Amino acid sequence: MGETPVLQEPLSLTDDILALRVWRMPDMVIYQHASDEWWLTPLDDHLPLVRLNRMGIELLNSLDGHVTVAWLLEKYGKWVCGPDGETGRWHLERWSLPRYSLCYFGSEPPTGQHRSAAKWDLLLQQIREGWSGAQGFEGADHLATFHRQDITTQEGHFDQIETTVSHLFREPSEALQGLTYGRVLAKHLRRLGWWNPKPRCIVEVGGGLGYVAQELAAELSPVEKDGVRYLFLDITSPFIPSQLKLARKAGWHGSGTQGNAEWLPLRDATVDLVIDNENLADMTPVQLTKQEALSGKGATPLHQEALDWIRRIRLPLEPDLPEEFLFNLGPIRFVSELWRVLKPGGRAVLIEFGIDNGWPAPVKLPGHTEYEVQYTHL
Ligand SMILES: C[S@@+](CC[C@H](N)C(=O)[O-])C[C@H]1O[C@@H](n2cnc3c(N)ncnc32)[C@H](O)[C@@H]1O
Known part of the structure; x- marks a missing residue:
């Protein structure tokens, strides 16, 4: 991603800026590294960790929306606020910048409908627009082109570009009681009775690197996998070899093909389970x-x-319909394809972030934009 010099420059604390009030970003994870050292991660992972001492953590804790930049500068500006020697001024010149996004400077609180009345989502949206360098609607073909042409390697993709929850939990985690994401999913499907009788033909759509398949296999017994065909279908061909490698090693009888889930290259009523x-x-x-x-x-x-x-x-079109709005055409096409390819009594599990009210919003990610799924439309 290209960066303009402006993105790297510290904020100049002019009189206008000094008069603004300061709110700390909510949902911030602060790691206490030692008895008097705390670490924060700026929004942009290319920046180094922000390391704070006791004075620095006090500065961070005072960003409550009541204090002004001037007050903070007066109180903390000249003091060293971290083990690397940066002063409070150094931090105040950076923390509100999009690449840090540790706080917000404004004359009014970022009020709105989200997260305890703070419009942080909107703020993040603006920051993310800066990342991808693209504003507004990027066109209906943008995502298919991104997956077919722009992804040439699996290397680092799920660590940096499409950071999925399943990828985060591909290894056992305390947060999942020592399990992985795929194992938890398998346990749920078994508990729901979806392995009784077991599906004979499973299709995993968009399997990424194959960790979900690998971990499903790890949870299921040899008998539960015996005689089951596991087919991967993915629009991004560089991912398919990894999917097959992990799945076969884990015990699936696997095959894979490149294809678009919006037009499944499968015969009618042939699939028992879609993941x-x-x-x-x-x-x-x-x-x-x-x-x-x-x-x-x-x-x-x-x-x-x-x-x-x-x-x-x-779909009811409300009277105050916006002048322009987004519609999840692809997901609707996919669900309609599922009705066609699933056997009677077949099942599908669809997992994605989304909404159940209003119209979908874009979610800017590095190099591409994704779209909230409006579940009530599916
Ligand atoms: C965000 S990744 C999720 C990967 C994996 N399931 C995970 O949980 O980490 C989306 C996956 O779907 C694939 N994909 C995206 N659009 C697709 C489409 N229209 N048809 C088939 N696969 C698609 C991508 O190539 C990728 O493997």
Whole structure:
């Protein structure tokens, strides 16, 4: 990612800035490294950890929305606030910058509907727009192109670009009582009775590097896997060799193919179980206008397809429809494909971040944008 010099420059504490009040970013994880040393991670992982001493942690704890930058500068500015020798001024010149995002400077609180009335999500959105360098809607093809053309290697992808929960918990974690994500999933599916009888044909869509498959296999007994075919379907071909390697080593009778989940290359009524983990937000979004929605006439064939789905699923269009809004066309196509390929009584597990109210919002990630899934539309 290219960086403009402006992004690297410290903030100049002018009179206007000094008059602003300061709020600390919520949900911050502070690691206490020693009895008088604390560590924070700036939002951009390319920046070094922020290491604080007792004076620094006091500075951080005083960012409660009542104090001004001037007050903080007066109280902490000249004192060394960390083991690396930076002063309070040094920290105040950086913490509100997008790459740090440790606090917010403003004349009004960032009020809104999210997280204890703070519009932090919006703030993060702006920061992320800075990361990806792209503002606004990036087009319906953007995600498919990103996966087919821009990802050329699996190396580091899930550590830096698409940081999924399942990847984070691919190894046993105390947070999951010593289990991995895939093992927990297998236990749930078994508990739900989905292995009684066991599925004969499993399709995992968008399997990433294959850790979910590997860990499902680790949890299931040889008898529970015996005679089960495990097919990977992924739009990104560089991921498929890793999926096959991990799955076969873990005991699955696995095969893999490149394909788009929105048009499954599978025959009708042939699959017992579909697993789709943290992938729906990668599928085709469409940005529609109010005018299109009210007239039922789409400006392009893609928009028309989206409008036809809206009509078919009888989506109520509220009176205060925004002038432009996003619709999860890809996820709807996928769900409709699931109805086609699943055997009667077949099952699918779809896991993704999303909403159940309003229209989906974009989520900017390094190099690409994903879209919240509006579950009530599926
Ligand atoms: C965010 S990753 C999730 C990977 C893995 N399931 C995990 O939990 O870490 C999305 C995965 O879906 C794949 N993918 C994205 N769009 C797809 C589509 N339209 N059809 C099939 N696979 C897709 C990506 O290549 C990637 O493997």
